[in-house]
Amino acid sequence: MAKHDQFDDFFGDDDSSPVVDTRAEGRLLRVPLPRLAPNQVNPRIDFGTEDELIDLGKSLLRRQIQACPAVSRSAYLKLWPDHAKSIGDVDYVLVTGERRYRGATAVGNPTLNCVVDDGLAKDRKTFMDAVVSENVDRQNFNPIEEAYAVQALVTEFGSNRAVAQHFERADGWVTQRILLTHLAPDAQDLVRKKAMPLDAARSLGKLARDNAWDSPKQLAWWNDEQKQRATASAHRSAARKAVKRAAKTLAAPKQLTTAKPDETEQQADPFYGRKTLTIHGGGDAANPSAPNETTHEKHVPDPRPASQPAETTAAAAFDSWHSGAALMDAAISNLSPSERSNFILRYFHVSSGVEAVIEDMRGTLAAEDRTSLAVILQQVAHGLQR
Known part of the structure; x- marks a missing residue:
């Protein structure tokens, strides 16, 4: 019998195994x-x-x-x-x-x-x-x-x-x-x-x-399949290019189209409790109160009741005035009647569907207000048909 060495167990070798003549x-x-x-x-x-x-x-x-x-x-x-x-x-x-x-x-x-x-x-x-x-x-x-x-x-x-x-x-x-x-x-x-x-x-x-x-x-069949694969490949390629263009656009620095700003102010918004950026440029330096033609800020009325103190905190303001309908009123209060109609029509077009919007609105109305909702919807439907 052949002699074993220290590596036999490690490698799984067995020197005593017989050699077989095959x-x-x-x-x-x-x-x-x-x-x-x-x-x-x-x-x-x-x-x-x-x-x-x-x-x-x-x-x-x-x-x-x-x-x-x-x-x-x-x-x-x-x-x-x-x-x-x-x-x-x-x-x-x-x-x-x-x-x-x-x-x-x-x-x-x-x-x-x-x-x-x-x-x-x-x-x-x-x-x-x-x-x-x-x-x-x-x-x-x-x-x-x-x-x-x-x-x-x-x-x-x-x-x-x-x-x-x-x-x-x-x-x-x-x-x-x-x-x-x-x-x-x-x-x-x-x-x-x-x-x-x-x-x-x-x-x-x-x-x-x-x-x-x-x-x-x-x-x-293979000829038709090749055409379908070529079309699908072209669509995938176009989609990839569109994504790359979009990513490049988002990565590019934003450029202001107005005159060079000469004054930047940060004002605290009393309703949302965050800073808003107001840029002034091209105004009358001698008369700061004169209208600024290049400003990007448009006045939106404060939706809080007139009796509400201006120094009320954002949280208090939100607690006292949190109705979504009131927010919508504030948003469109500065629109002309024709602009309001366009706004309503656009809202219905970009939403998930008129039925979904109706159900959404019904969920926030009291029973006595639903009759008014029906009248409004008829007017909107008439506007959509036009």
Whole structure:
């Protein structure tokens, strides 16, 4: 028994574990290419361009780091006896590694290193799992190849859920991929070339499956979808630009359009208890009481009763005069009759709706005042119709 060291427990190593000879189950062989054939159930169809295969073959001539898993001809034909003619008179059949096989063939490489393990051909489910897993786990398939690979697994495993559980994925992972198998060849080519995004491809696959759409209908749908996506993208872009412009406007310093102010006063507002800014400019310096044409202040009458002392605190003023209706009276007391009509009409237009306003107003009125409200509303409705 090998000696333990202080790192065994930390790393989980166990020097006493026996070394197992697995040659009976997995033999590393250098197999001549004429004695080797790809399997006939590989869902992968895109192996790269001719130049890419030549580059791979030259790399394999220098060094083949990863051996190709394979099974004996007899083990393979037990699963698919009807493939005897297609694989020919060979000794071994590849499980994965067909791209390496094609690359070696492209440069005339005479052999390929293989690990032969007939345990991979125990049954069709085990074989297909070995064929597909390497590519799915490593994301080597394009989306269409992956779709057909998953479909082949469903055939062997019996259900979408069984495949999802085997790969520890959600059930939707299987369904979304199989939808791509319902696309017409022209639509699948768009997916392979990344000219159609996967979300659109899956939506189209579902429509094609549910409605039995042929290729022209699928391509017509994609043309309409592209227009809708372009319009939506343009709207999003315009909205982003509008937000940026608004943010820039808000960040810009405010500029007064009046003459340069020569006097600034801060006066205490007796009603709200806060400071109000009054700017004077262009007045008669010799006569401070003269009207100032550039002032921004417009007189609004104090809504408090005349008997209320001017020095009353803001809180006291608010307590003694808190009616919303009275505030509205104060706001419009300086308006002409025509301006008041426009004000009322504008209020109804910008509010959440006439019905909501009526309910709001009724909630603040006594029963005897509601008759007056009905008369007022009739007048306002007449004004709106005009």
